[in-house]
Amino acid sequence: xxxxxxxxxxxxxxxxxxxxxxxxxxxxxxxxxxxxxxxxxxxxxxxxxxxxxxxxxxxxxxxxxxxxxxxxxxxxxxxxxxxxxxxxxxxxxxxxxxxxxxxxxxxxxxxxxxxxxxxxxxxxxxxxxxxxxxxxxxxxxxxxxxxxxxxxxxxxxxxxxxxxxxxxxxxxxxxxxxxxxxxxxxxxxxxxxxxxxxxxxxxxxxxxxxxxxxxxxxxxxxxxxxxxxxxxxxxxxxxxxxxxxxxxxxxxxxxxxxxxxxxxxxxxxxxxxxxxxxxxxxxxxxxxxxxxxxxxxxxxxxxxxxxxxxxxxxxxxxxxxxxxxxxxxxxxxxxxxxxxxxxxxxxxxx
Amino acid sequence: xxxxxxxxxxxxxxxxxxxxxxxxxxxxxxxxxxxxxxxxxxxxxxxxxxxxxxxxxxxxxxxxxxxxxxxxxxxxxxxxxxxxxxxxxxxxxxxxxxxxxxxxxxxxxxxxxxxxxxxxxxxxxxxxxxxxxxxxxxxxxxxxxxxxxxxxxxxxxxxxxxxxxxxxxxxxxxxxxxxxxxxxxxxxxxxxxxxxxxxxxxxxxxxxxxxxxxxxxxxxxxxxxxxxxxxxxxxxxxxxxxxxxxxxxxxxxxxxxxxxxxxxxxxxxxxxxxxxxxxxxxxxxxxxxxxxx
Amino acid sequence: xxxxxxxxxxxxxxxxxxxxxxxxxxxxxxxxxxxxxxxxxxxxxxxxxxxxxxxxxxxxxxxxxxxxxxxxxxxxxxxxxxxxxxxxxxxxxxxxxxxxxxxxxxxxxxxxxxxxxxxxxxxxxxxxxxxxxxxxxxxxxxxxxxxxxxxxxxxxxxxxxxxxxxxxxxxxxxxxxxxxxxxxxxxxxxxxxxxxxxxxxxxxxxxxxxxxxxxxxxxxxxxxxxxxxxxxxxxxxxxxxxxxxxxxxxxxxxxxxxxxxxxxxxxxxxxxxxxxxx
Numbered sequence: 001x002x003x004x005x006x007x008x009x010x011x012x013x014x015x016x017x018x019x020x021x022x023x024x025x026x027x028x029x030x031x032x033x034x035x036x037x038x039x040x041x042x043x044x045x046x047x048x049x050x051x052x053x054x055x056x057x058x059x060x061x062x063x064x065x066x067x068x069x070x071x072x073x074x075x076x077x078x079x080x081x082x083x084x085x086x087x088x089x090x091x092x093x094x095x096x097x098x099x100x101x102x103x104x105x106x107x108x109x110x111x112x113x114x115x116x117x118x119x120x121x122x123x124x125x126x127x128x129x130x131x132x133x134x135x136x137x138x139x140x141x142x143x144x145x146x147x148x149x150x151x152x153x154x155x156x157x158x159x160x161x162x163x164x165x166x167x168x169x170x171x172x173x174x175x176x177x178x179x180x181x182x183x184x185x186x187x188x189x190x191x192x193x194x195x196x197x198x199x200x201x202x203x204x205x206x207x208x209x210x211x212x213x214x215x216x217x218x219x220x221x222x223x224x225x226x227x228x229x230x231x232x233x234x235x236x237x238x239x240x241x242x243x244x245x246x247x248x249x250x251x252x253x254x255x256x257x258x259x260x261x262x263x264x265x266x267x268x269x270x271x272x273x274x275x276x277x278x279x280x281x282x283x284x285x286x287x288x289x290x291x292x293x294x295x296x297x298x299x300x301x302x303x304x305x306x307x308x309x310x311x312x313x314x315x316x317x318x319x320x321x322x323x324x325x326x327x328x329x330x331x332x333x334x335x336x337x338x339x340x341x342x343x344x345x346x347x348x349x350x
Numbered sequence: 351x352x353x354x355x356x357x358x359x360x361x362x363x364x365x366x367x368x369x370x371x372x373x374x375x376x377x378x379x380x381x382x383x384x385x386x387x388x389x390x391x392x393x394x395x396x397x398x399x400x401x402x403x404x405x406x407x408x409x410x411x412x413x414x415x416x417x418x419x420x421x422x423x424x425x426x427x428x429x430x431x432x433x434x435x436x437x438x439x440x441x442x443x444x445x446x447x448x449x450x451x452x453x454x455x456x457x458x459x460x461x462x463x464x465x466x467x468x469x470x471x472x473x474x475x476x477x478x479x480x481x482x483x484x485x486x487x488x489x490x491x492x493x494x495x496x497x498x499x500x501x502x503x504x505x506x507x508x509x510x511x512x513x514x515x516x517x518x519x520x521x522x523x524x525x526x527x528x529x530x531x532x533x534x535x536x537x538x539x540x541x542x543x544x545x546x547x548x549x550x551x552x553x554x555x556x557x558x559x560x561x562x563x564x565x566x567x568x569x570x571x572x573x574x575x576x577x578x579x580x581x582x583x584x585x586x587x588x589x590x591x592x593x594x595x596x597x598x599x600x601x602x603x604x605x606x607x608x609x610x611x612x613x614x615x616x617x618x619x620x621x622x623x624x625x626x627x628x629x630x631x632x633x634x635x636x637x638x639x640x641x642x643x
Numbered sequence: 644x645x646x647x648x649x650x651x652x653x654x655x656x657x658x659x660x661x662x663x664x665x666x667x668x669x670x671x672x673x674x675x676x677x678x679x680x681x682x683x684x685x686x687x688x689x690x691x692x693x694x695x696x697x698x699x700x701x702x703x704x705x706x707x708x709x710x711x712x713x714x715x716x717x718x719x720x721x722x723x724x725x726x727x728x729x730x731x732x733x734x735x736x737x738x739x740x741x742x743x744x745x746x747x748x749x750x751x752x753x754x755x756x757x758x759x760x761x762x763x764x765x766x767x768x769x770x771x772x773x774x775x776x777x778x779x780x781x782x783x784x785x786x787x788x789x790x791x792x793x794x795x796x797x798x799x800x801x802x803x804x805x806x807x808x809x810x811x812x813x814x815x816x817x818x819x820x821x822x823x824x825x826x827x828x829x830x831x832x833x834x835x836x837x838x839x840x841x842x843x844x845x846x847x848x849x850x851x852x853x854x855x856x857x858x859x860x861x862x863x864x865x866x867x868x869x870x871x872x873x874x875x876x877x878x879x880x881x882x883x884x885x886x887x888x889x890x891x892x893x894x895x896x897x898x899x900x901x902x903x904x905x906x907x908x909x910x911x912x913x914x915x916x917x918x919x920x921x
Binding site: 352353354355356357358361362363364365366368369370372373375376377378379380381383384387437440441444445447448451455456457458459460461462463464465466467468469471472473474476477481482483484487515518519520523524527547572576577579580583584587598601602605606611614615618621622625626629 | 645646649650652653656657659660661663664666667670678679681682683731732733735736738739740741742743744745747748751754755758759760761762764765766767768769770771772773777788789791792793797805809812813816821822847850851852853854858869872873875876887890891894897898901902904905906909912913916917
C-alpha cells in the first residue's frame with residue numbers, strides 16, 4: 001500500500017508537443033482516483049508515466065514516498081490492467097497470473113496460493129487451464145484483474161479496462177472493480193473517457209483537458225460545482241446547457257428573452273450561464289421564458305426534450321406524465337445556476 | 351515502430367550481429383567485388399588484372415550476341431509473365447467461383463510450386479524428347495518436326511512452356527487469396543448493381559485485384575529473369591551453342607565456362623541495375639495503386 | 644451450365660499441372676528399353692522396386708560415386724539447415740530492429756533491405772570467389788550460409804512483430820521480463836505459427852536450390868538431388884539409350900518431399916507465401 005504523488009509532471013514529444021502540462025495530484029493511500037477526459041487529453045500518457053512505460057519529461061512521480069522517475073516498470077511495485085487486457089495468448093490463465101511472480105522469484109508454493117486466492121475471488125476456478133482465446137470478454141477482463149491482484153502491488157493502474165466490453169457487462173464489471181478495490185484497499189489510478197464510469201468508481205475525479213488538470217474533486221463536488229465550462233459540459237449526461245448571457249442587476253438576458261432571478265447575487269456583465277437539463281422546469285401560468293420543442297427522446301420514466309429558446313439550443317429533462325405542446329415555457333431554479341467567465345470559461349464564484 | 355522499446359547499450363547489436371555478418375560476407379563483399387572487377391580485365395593465365403575503365407561495358411553493349419540474348423530474355427520474360435499470369439488468374443477465378451471440391455482443386459493446382467526449376471526442366475525435356483516425347487509426336491501429326499536443343503525456336507517454345515508451367519501455382523495462390531480478400535459485402539453490392547458476371551469481373555473484381563496483379567507482374571518478371579536458370583540449363587542440356595539462353599545464363603557461361611571475369615562481372619552489374627529499377631518501380635507504383643489492404 | 648464449364652476449366656488445369664508429375668512417376672516404374680520404344684507411360688510398370696532400389700542404394704547410377712540416398716540426405720540437410728538458419732537469423736535481427744531503440748537501427752534496416760534488390764543469381768561469380776577464398780567450397784556451411792544473405796525472412800518477422808500488440812511488451816515489462824525473457828517467454832511462443840509457415844517456404848526454397856549447389860559442390864558426396872539432375876544431363880549427352888527410368892526416378896525423389904511438405908502443411912504454406920514475399 002502506498003500513496004502516490006505527481007508533482008509538476010509534464011510530457012513533451014518531439015520538442016514542442018505538450019501531451020501533459022505540469023500536473024499535480026496527491027493520491028492518498030487506498031484512494032481510488034479516476035483520470036477522466038476526452039481522447040487525447042493526456043490521461044493515458046499520465047498513467048503510463050506513472051507505470052514507467054513513458055519517460056517523464058519534467059517533474060517527479062513518487063510511489064510510497066520514493067521518486068520513481070528512473071525506476072524500471074517492474075520495480076515500481078505497481079500492476080496494470082490494459083484496455084485490450086494484454087494477456088499472453090499462448091499461456092493458460094494460471095500461467096498468465098503467475099508469470100510476474102515467477103519473474104520475481106516468488107516461491108512456487110506462494111505463487112500457487114496467491115493465484116488460487118485471486119482465482120477464487122474472481123470466480124475463475126473452472127478456467128485455470130484455458131488459454132485466453134477460449135474465454136469470453138468478461139472472463140479475460142477478470143484474468144487481467146487477477147494478474148494485477150496476485151502481485152499484491154502498492155498500486156493498481158487501470159487503462160480504460162472496460163471499454164472493450166459490451167454495455168451490460170461494463171456495468172457489472174464496474175461494480176466488481178469497485179468492490180474489489182474496497183476489499184483490497186489498494187491505491188488505484190483509473191483512466192477512462194466515460195464520465196459515468198468515472199462518477200461511479202471514483203473517490204476523487206481528476207478531469208483532464210489538453211494535458212492540463214481542469215478540476216480535482218469528489219464526483220458530487222465536480223458534478224455540482226464544475227470548475228469550468230469544459231468540466232460542466234463533460235461531466236453529466238445529458239450535458240449541461242451552456243448559454244451566453246448578459247446580466248444586468250437581477251436580470252439575465254439571452255437572445256431576445258430575459259430571466260429574472262431573486263435571492264442570489266449575480267455576476268454582472270457578459271458570462272456563460274450553465275444549467276443542467278434536470279434543473280429546468282415547466283413554468284406555471286405564463287412565467288419563465290419561451291421554449292420551442294424540436295423533438296423528444298423518451299427514456300421511460302423521463303423524457304429528454306430537445307428544443308430551442310431564442311435561437312439557443314437547450315435540452316430539458318421532464319417527467320413523461322404530461323402531454324407537451326410544441327411551444328412551452330420554462331423556468332429555472334436560481335440556486336442551480338452556474339456562471340462561467342465568458343473569456344476563460346472558469347467558474348465565477350459569487 | 352513500437353510505442354515502447356527497450357534501450358540497451360549493446361543488446362540490439364548482438365541480436366543483429368549474425369544477420370549482418372552473413373550479409374556483409376556473402377552479399378556486400380561479393381557485390382562490391384562484382385562492381386570492382388567489372389572495370390578490370392583479368393589475365394587469362396591468372397597473372398593479375400589491368401584496369402580497363404568502362405571497356406567491359408562497352409564491349410558487352412556493342413556485342414551483337416549479347417543484344418540477341420537480351421532480346422530473347424525480354425521476349426521470354428514477356429511471354430512467361432503473360433501466360434503464367436493469365437492462366438493463374440483464370441484458374442483462381444474459377445476455383446473461387448465453385449463451391450464443391452474447391453480445396454481439392456486448390457491442393458492439386460498448387461503442388462507444382464514445390465518442384466525445383468531444373469526438375470521441372472528435366473520433366474519438360476522428356477515431354478519434348480526426340481524419342482519419347484508426346485509433344486514432339488503430337489507436333490509431327492501436323493508436319494512440325496520439333497527438335498529441342500537443335501532448333502532455336504523449338505527450344506524456346508519448350509523453355510517458355512516449362513517456365514509457365516512452373517510459375518502458374520504461385521500466381522494462382524496469390525490471385526486466389528486476393529479474390530478471397532475481397533469483402534463479401536463488396537461482392538454482394540456488386541451483384542446487386544450489375545447483372546453481367548463478366549462485366550462485374552472487369553469493373554469490380556479486376557480493379558480490386560490490381561495491387562495483387564501488379565505485385566505479381568514484378569515477381570513474375572524477376573522469376574523469368576533469374577529463377578528460370580535451372581530450366582534454361584536443363585532445356586539446353588548444358589549445350590548453349592545455338593540455343594536460346596537468358597542473360598543470367600550468359601553471366602554464368604562467361605564467368606564459369608569462358609573464365610571472363612571482367613565481362614561476366616559487368617553483366618552482373620547490368621543485371622543489378624535492371625533489378626534495382628524493377629524494385630524501385632514496384633515500390634513507387636505500389637504505394638499509389640493499392641485499393642485496400 | 645456455367646458451373647460445369649468452371650469445373651471443366653479447373654479439370655483441364657489440374658491435368659496440365661499434375662499430369663507431368665504423374666506421368667513422370669508412372670514412367671519411372673517401367674524399364675528403360677520399354678520407355679525408349681513406347682514413350683512416356685501413364686500406367687503402372689511394375690519395375691518400381693528395382694529402379695528405385697538401384698537409384699537409392701547403388702553407387703554408379705549417374706555419378707559413379709554417390710547414391711540417391713546420400714543425395715536425399717544432403718537435400719534434407721540443405722532444406723532443413725537453410726530453413727532453420729533463416730528463421731534463427733531473421734527472428735533475432737527482426738527482434739533487434741523492432742523492439743530496440745538504437746541509433747544504428749535505421750541504417751541496419753536499410754542495409755538488410757538492400758539485399759532484396761539483388762538476387763544471388765546476379766552475383767554468383769564474385770560470391771564463388773569469396774567462397775573459395777574462405778575455403779568453403781565443398782562444405783555444408785558453404786552450401787547453406789551464403790543463401791541466408793537475404794532479407795526475406797527478416798522482413799517477414801519484422802512485419803509480424805509489428806503486428807504484436809504493444810501492450811504485450813508493456814505487460815511483460817511490468818511483470819518483470821527483460822529483453823531476453825520477453826523474447827523467449829512471449830515472442831517466440833507467439834511466433835509459432837509464423838515460424839511453421841516460414842519453415843515450409845524456406846525448406847522448399849532450400850531444397851530446390853540448383854545454381855548455388857552446382858557451383859559450391861564439386862565433391863559428389865555433397866551433391867543434393869536437385870544438383871544431381873545436372874549429372875543426368877551430362878551422362879545423357881552421347882548415350883544411345885538413356886536410362887530414362889532412373890532419370891525419372893531421381894526426378895520423382897527430388898520433387899516428392901517438397902510436394903508432400905506443401906500439401907501436408909498447405910495452410911501454413913499459403914500463409915507463409917502470401918504474407919512473407921516482399
